[in-house]
Amino acid sequence: MSALATPSPRPPEDRCPGALRAHRAADGLLVRVRLPGGQLRPGQLRVLADLARVESDGALELTSRGNLQLRRLADDASVRRVADRIAEVGLLPTATHERVRNLLASPLSGRDRAGRLDVRPMVRDLDAALRGAADLASLSGRFLFALDDGRHDVAALGADLCWTGDSQVLWLAGTDTGLRAGPEDAVELLIAAARAFLRVRGDRRDLWRLADLPDGPARVTAALRPDGTAVPAELPSAPSGSAPAPAVGLHPGGVLVAGTRLGRLTADQAELLADLAGTDEIVVTPWRSLVLDTEGPDIVGRLATAGLLVDPASPWLGVTACTGRPGCASALADVRRDVTGALADAGTAGGAALPAHVAALPVHVVGCERGCGRPAGPAVLAVATGTGYRIEAGGTSRPGTPAAALAARAERQK
Numbered sequence: 001m002s003a004l005a006t007p008s009p010r011p012p013e014d015r016c017p018g019a020l021r022a023h024r025a026a027d028g029l030l031v032r033v034r035l036p037g038g039q040l041r042p043g044q045l046r047v048l049a050d051l052a053r054v055e056s057d058g059a060l061e062l063t064s065r066g067n068l069q070l071r072r073l074a075d076d077a078s079v080r081r082v083a084d085r086i087a088e089v090g091l092l093p094t095a096t097h098e099r100v101r102n103l104l105a106s107p108l109s110g111r112d113r114a115g116r117l118d119v120r121p122m123v124r125d126l127d128a129a130l131r132g133a134a135d136l137a138s139l140s141g142r143f144l145f146a147l148d149d150g151r152h153d154v155a156a157l158g159a160d161l162c163w164t165g166d167s168q169v170l171w172l173a174g175t176d177t178g179l180r181a182g183p184e185d186a187v188e189l190l191i192a193a194a195r196a197f198l199r200v201r202g203d204r205r206d207l208w209r210l211a212d213l214p215d216g217p218a219r220v221t222a223a224l225r226p227d228g229t230a231v232p233a234e235l236p237s238a239p240s241g242s243a244p245a246p247a248v249g250l251h252p253g254g255v256l257v258a259g260t261r262l263g264r265l266t267a268d269q270a271e272l273l274a275d276l277a278g279t280d281e282i283v284v285t286p287w288r289s290l291v292l293d294t295e296g297p298d299i300v301g302r303l304a305t306a307g308l309l310v311d312p313a314s315p316w317l318g319v320t321a322c323t324g325r326p327g328c329a330s331a332l333a334d335v336r337r338d339v340t341g342a343l344a345d346a347g348t349a350g351g352a353a354l355p356a357h358v359a360a361l362p363v364h365v366v367g368c369e370r371g372c373g374r375p376a377g378p379a380v381l382a383v384a385t386g387t388g389y390r391i392e393a394g395g396t397s398r399p400g401t402p403a404a405a406l407a408a409r410a411e412r413q414k
């Protein structure tokens with residue numbers, strides 16, 4: 001059982017950042033650019049790289065929802081300049097709905113044969129339908145849609161509303177309440193379900209997500225069924241557990257997946273990816289990697305030289321971290337610096353005495369008890385305490401260091 005504390009009571013207003021509503025972090029203003037389905041054109045990525053250099057700290061942050069963030073903006077004028085530039089290149093097509101365009105999609109959909117269908121056109125349709133629905137602007141910036149092409153990757157990432165291309169089920173906060181739609185009707189059903197959520201929520205604007213609503217899946221389903229059709233009592237659960245991220249490296253057909261170190265993409269790396277992608281779309285994945293179609297000599301080597309992750313054995317792929325110091329005022333440690341040091345030390349540090357069944361799990365390092373950004377599925381947590389770190393794993397909690405947790409992982413994987 002995790003000893004992480006319950007988050008403090010939430011404010012009634014959702015303060016999730018957007019491109020027009022910056023978050024005032026400890027290290028400056030932070031803006032988030034929504035990318036439905038993670039989709040991005042190379043020219044758009046170039047503009048973001050330029051903004052990262054001129055307005056931010058020289059890098060873009062990839063989020064667990066396949067969005068991008070710029071941090072350390074100096075002031076409101078900088079936020080406006082960023083908004084103007086991204087609007088010029090089509091990354092801010094709406095002012096009213098920009099924070100609600102939270103839409104995951106299977107990142108390799110249409111690029112390999114693992115899915116049942118190509119959901120990319122559905123992403124565009126759902127985004128357009130969402131932007132066209134004035135009432136849905138009142139969804140919170142945390143409400144999440146997902147379109148899974150049947151491989152059950154993004155279906156395991158905790159969306160409020162998720163349609164899957166194999167069973168054609170609409171999962172409501174991970175529950176199958178019997179709602180079904182074919183690909184041609186799925187967008188309409190998703191929009192109707194989002195509206196039903198708002199109706200059931202009423203004026204409780206502090207209920208940001210479907211899981212916040214008591215009996216949410218059943219009540220939303222009932223609201224979608226005006227004839228009062230009974231909700232089936234026993235139905236299977238949505239796919240859960242650790243979602244399979246697409247492996248980094250070159251895939252058949254010239255599809256390339258490049259990982260990032262702790263979700264940070266430097267402006268130089270972004271420009272290299274934009275150059276290699278040519279005119280084809282790039283996808284930012286919820287696993288903080290990028291997908292592009294590319295061919296040519298020594299592509300993998302060029303990306304590796306630029307510091308991107310293209311070797312599936314890279315130790316960087318097994319570790320994630322929250323913001324930590326200096327970006328978060330609550331942080332008790334500079335977790336990213338500590339992770340970098342831990343990876344350097346992991347070869348010499350003794351492994352933490354972790355139970356064998358958890359020692360190979362991903363390691364997530366956090367700066368305080370809130371435990372932000374914890375990955376889906378089981379993980380070892382390294383929690384800063386102010387005097388060091390505590391390692392939580394497999395129901396146990398003991399003093400330790402990120403280096404020891406990573407060394408244990410490396411040992412277990414040999």
Ligand code: SF4
Pocket residue numbers: 322323324325328329330331332366367368369370371372
């Ligand atoms: S877990 Fe990390 S990002 Fe979240 S509040 Fe604590 S220090 Fe900040």
